[in-house]
Amino acid sequence: xxxxxxxxxxxxxxxxxxxxxxxxxxxxxxxxxxxxxxxxxxxxxxxxxxxxxxxxxxxxxxxxxxxxxxxxxxxxxxxxxxxxxxxxxxxxxxxxxxxxxxxxxxxxxxxxxxxxxxxxxxxxxxxxxxxxxxxxxxxxxxxxxxxxxxxxxxxxxxxxxxxxxxxxxxxxxxxxxxxxxxxxxxxxxxxxxxxxxxxxxxxxxxxxxxxxxxxxxxxxxxxxxxxxxxxxxxx
Amino acid sequence: xxxxxxxxxxxxxxxxxxxxxxxxxxxxxxxxxxxxxxxxxxxxxxxxxxxxxxxxxxxxxxxxxxxxxxxxxxxxxxxxxxxxxxxxxxxxxxxxxxxxxxxxxxxxxxxxxxxxxxxxxxxxxxxxxxxxxxxxxxxxxxxxxxxxxxxxxxxxxxxxxxxxxxxxxxxxxxxxxxxxxxxxxxxxxxxxxxxxxxxxxxxxxxxxxxxxxxxxxxxxxxxxxxxxxxx
Numbered sequence: 001x002x003x004x005x006x007x008x009x010x011x012x013x014x015x016x017x018x019x020x021x022x023x024x025x026x027x028x029x030x031x032x033x034x035x036x037x038x039x040x041x042x043x044x045x046x047x048x049x050x051x052x053x054x055x056x057x058x059x060x061x062x063x064x065x066x067x068x069x070x071x072x073x074x075x076x077x078x079x080x081x082x083x084x085x086x087x088x089x090x091x092x093x094x095x096x097x098x099x100x101x102x103x104x105x106x107x108x109x110x111x112x113x114x115x116x117x118x119x120x121x122x123x124x125x126x127x128x129x130x131x132x133x134x135x136x137x138x139x140x141x142x143x144x145x146x147x148x149x150x151x152x153x154x155x156x157x158x159x160x161x162x163x164x165x166x167x168x169x170x171x172x173x174x175x176x177x178x179x180x181x182x183x184x185x186x187x188x189x190x191x192x193x194x195x196x197x198x199x200x201x202x203x204x205x206x207x208x209x210x211x212x213x214x215x216x217x218x219x220x221x222x223x224x225x226x227x228x229x230x231x232x233x234x235x
Numbered sequence: 236x237x238x239x240x241x242x243x244x245x246x247x248x249x250x251x252x253x254x255x256x257x258x259x260x261x262x263x264x265x266x267x268x269x270x271x272x273x274x275x276x277x278x279x280x281x282x283x284x285x286x287x288x289x290x291x292x293x294x295x296x297x298x299x300x301x302x303x304x305x306x307x308x309x310x311x312x313x314x315x316x317x318x319x320x321x322x323x324x325x326x327x328x329x330x331x332x333x334x335x336x337x338x339x340x341x342x343x344x345x346x347x348x349x350x351x352x353x354x355x356x357x358x359x360x361x362x363x364x365x366x367x368x369x370x371x372x373x374x375x376x377x378x379x380x381x382x383x384x385x386x387x388x389x390x391x392x393x394x395x396x397x398x399x400x401x402x403x404x405x406x407x408x409x410x411x412x413x414x415x416x417x418x419x420x421x422x423x424x425x426x427x428x429x430x431x432x433x434x435x436x437x438x439x440x441x442x443x444x445x446x447x448x449x450x451x452x453x454x455x456x457x458x459x460x461x462x463x464x465x466x
Contacts, residue, residue, distance in 0.1 A: 075283040075315050079274060083283065084311035091318060121311055 001209045003102040003152045008066035010208035012053045016046035018200040018207075029193040033180040037080055038193040045078035045086070063102060067094035067110075081178065082194060085122050085131060086201075092117030104146040107155045111139045122177065129173040129180060129187060134198035137166035153209045160202040167195035240345040240354045241267040241293035244338055245286050245304040245313055249273030251334075259338040262402035262425060263346035267296045268338075281312040290316060290327055299351035300327045301341050303358060305334045328355050336361035336426065343402055343425040347409025361426055384448040386441045388455075391462035393435040400463040401428035407458055413445035415455055422455065 001007070019026070019042050026039030052058070052073045053066065060066045067090050075087030092113035099106055115135040124130040141162035145155045168191065175187040178194075242259065246252040252272025260268050271289035274280040286302075293300040302317075304310045313329050320327065328351060330337055337358035344357035390396060396404070396417075408415045408422040415422035418439050420431050433439060439459065443451045 072283075072319060075312070075319070079280045079282075081308040081311055084308065084315040087283075087315050088318060091315075121314055 001153055003063070003107065003156075003209060004100060005060050005063055005066060007208050008063045009053050009060070011205045012046075012049050012066065012070050014204035014208045015201045016050045018204045019043050019046045019197060022197070022200055026193050026197055029191055029196055032190040033175060033183055033187045034193060035080075035179055038082060038197065041078045041080045042082055042086075042197055045074045045083060048077035049073045061100070063097040063099055063110075064094040067091075067097055081122070082197070085118055085194070088117035088121040089114035089135075090117075092120075102152055104150060104152045104155045107152050107159075108139070108142045108146045111135070111142050111159055115139050124177045127173060128177045129170045129175040129192045129195075130177050131192070131194040131198045133170045133173065133192065134163040134166045134195040134202070137162035138198075138202055153206070156202070156206050156209060160199070160206045163195075163199040163202040167191060167199040170195045238298055239266050239348060240299045240301055240351050241269065241297035242338060242341055242345060242354075243269045243271055243286070243289045243293050243300055243302045244334070245281060245289070245302060245309045246270075246272040246334065247279050247281060247305060247309055249277055251305065255335055255338050258335070259342035261399065262339055263342035263406070266342050266345045267293060268342060269293050281309045283312055283316060286312055286316045287320070290320065294322070294327065299325070299354075301345070301351060301354045301358060302327065302329045303332055303334055303337050303341065304329060325351055330355050330358035332358035333362040339398075340424070340426050343405050343409075344423075346406055347423065349409075357424070382444065382448070384443045384452055386452045386456055388439050388441060388459045390433050390435055390437045390439065391460055392465035394465060395434040395437065396428055396431060396459075398425070398429060400459075400465075401425045403463060404428055404455065404458060407454060408451065411445075411451040411454065412447040413443045413451035415441065415443045415451050417441055417455075 023039040023043045026042065027036060030036050030038035049070050052069055058069065071087045071090035071094060074090065075083050077083070078086065093110045096109040096113045097106065102110065115132070118131050118135055122130060124132045126132055126136045138159035141158040142155045145158035150158065170192040171189055173188070174185060175181045175183060175192070180187045180192070244252045244256050246255070249272035252270035256268045256270040260266070269289040269292050271285045273282070275282045275284060290300055290302065302313050304313045310329070317327055317329065330341065340361035341354045341358040344354045349357065392400065402425045405423055405425040405428060417428060418431055420427040422428065441452050441455055445451070
């Protein structure tokens with residue numbers, strides 16, 4: 001499976017489908033430690049992304065064209081902090097993806113660009129219970145996979161797996177950034193909604209490349225075992 | 236078209252942005268001040284598209300734009316707009332400044348023909364202008380040498396040097412070829428003048444240096460003695 005413009009378009013659609021499927025779960029996560037709008041906002045944003053990507057006036061020639069459309073649409077339509085954060089992630093990813101097809105190192109560059117964008121915009125460091133705790137491990141895993149000679153799709157798969165693990169591990173962290181930081185210790189025991197949606201979006205990139213029937217996806221909607229964090233006993 | 240720097244005010248609240256724009260415009264009627272508050276539907280939040288439109292409007296009318304934003308995602312949204320716009324360095328900047336004080340200070344400096352860097356600097360120093368802090372010798376432009384001219388005037392209007400008269404004086408002084416201080420405060424800064432808290436009947440010491448020092452003192456003294464239309 002080639003990571004080309006058609007893949008990038010499918011990634012946008014798969015992301016929208018995954019976010020829509022997980023919308024209520026994301027709302028619940030954000031209700032626990034944020035202001036409860038993450039699932040709603042992101043769902044609205046990705047529905048707008050699909051409409052834009054599928055619009056007749058779109059004639060993308062490079063992967064970057066699609067990613068830039070995703071970026072500006074998310075910025076315009078999400079509302080709340082996740083719009084600028086995801087928007088900048090896709091914008092910086094676009095800046096290094098001016099290619100018709102991505103090889104393994106281009107996938108790494110795309111993911112590094114996204115992480116750089118999130119960090120530049122949100123100023124969060126690893127371990128602060130944010131999106132960075134999904135994208136950081138994803139980039140590390142992607143670098144290792146590419147260095148080991150993995151294919152472009154295998155690099156994506158490694159990144160998505162690491163993001164999923166990273167998102168789950170945010171449950172045990174204390175939030176120090178964003179609205180969840182007002183809760184301090186009480187944010188422990190709840191997964192960060194931004195990290196959770198990041199893992200979904202990276203899994204969507206894999207699904208767009210290999211099809212959702214892939215054996216690498218344990219759960220067809222979220223790409224990982226559903227866990228409902230209601231207590232802190234997993235910390 | 237004005238060559239003055241334009242301001243864009245970004246708040247989660249449409250009314251807050253419009254209110255601060257109104258306040259700043261009273262001090263600087265010749266500056267383009269664009270409010271970009273609230274979401275597209277008028278709710279609380281920030282809109283990428285409204286901010287983009289406001290910055291584009293400001294850029295079309297002025298040589299540069301200084302943006303002020305209130306909180307969290309407003310700042311993220313402005314940063315995102317600036318990254319996507321990718322204008323040349325220095326033509327659009329986001330001030331790290333308190334929203335109200337920064338907007339007022341920036342507007343007055345822009346009105347006086349300040350550059351983007353000068354307007355930005357005014358906004359970013361506005362927060363400390365009202366703060367209680369250890370007194371330090373104020374940096375007075377008058378310190379920068381030249382012969383010093385001085386004069387004493389009495390405040391005539393009962394309300395003293397409140398916002399509107401302070402803005403009138405700052406605009407007047409910014410347009411003169413002289414550096415003027417009022418009781419040691421920088422006469423070109425509306426916030427410095429307001430901070431004096433000068434009340435009706437109070438005497439003030441005006442000091443000036445520069446080519447037009449004497450004319451500057453005449454003009455400032457005349458304005459203060461004239462009572463700003465409030466007597």
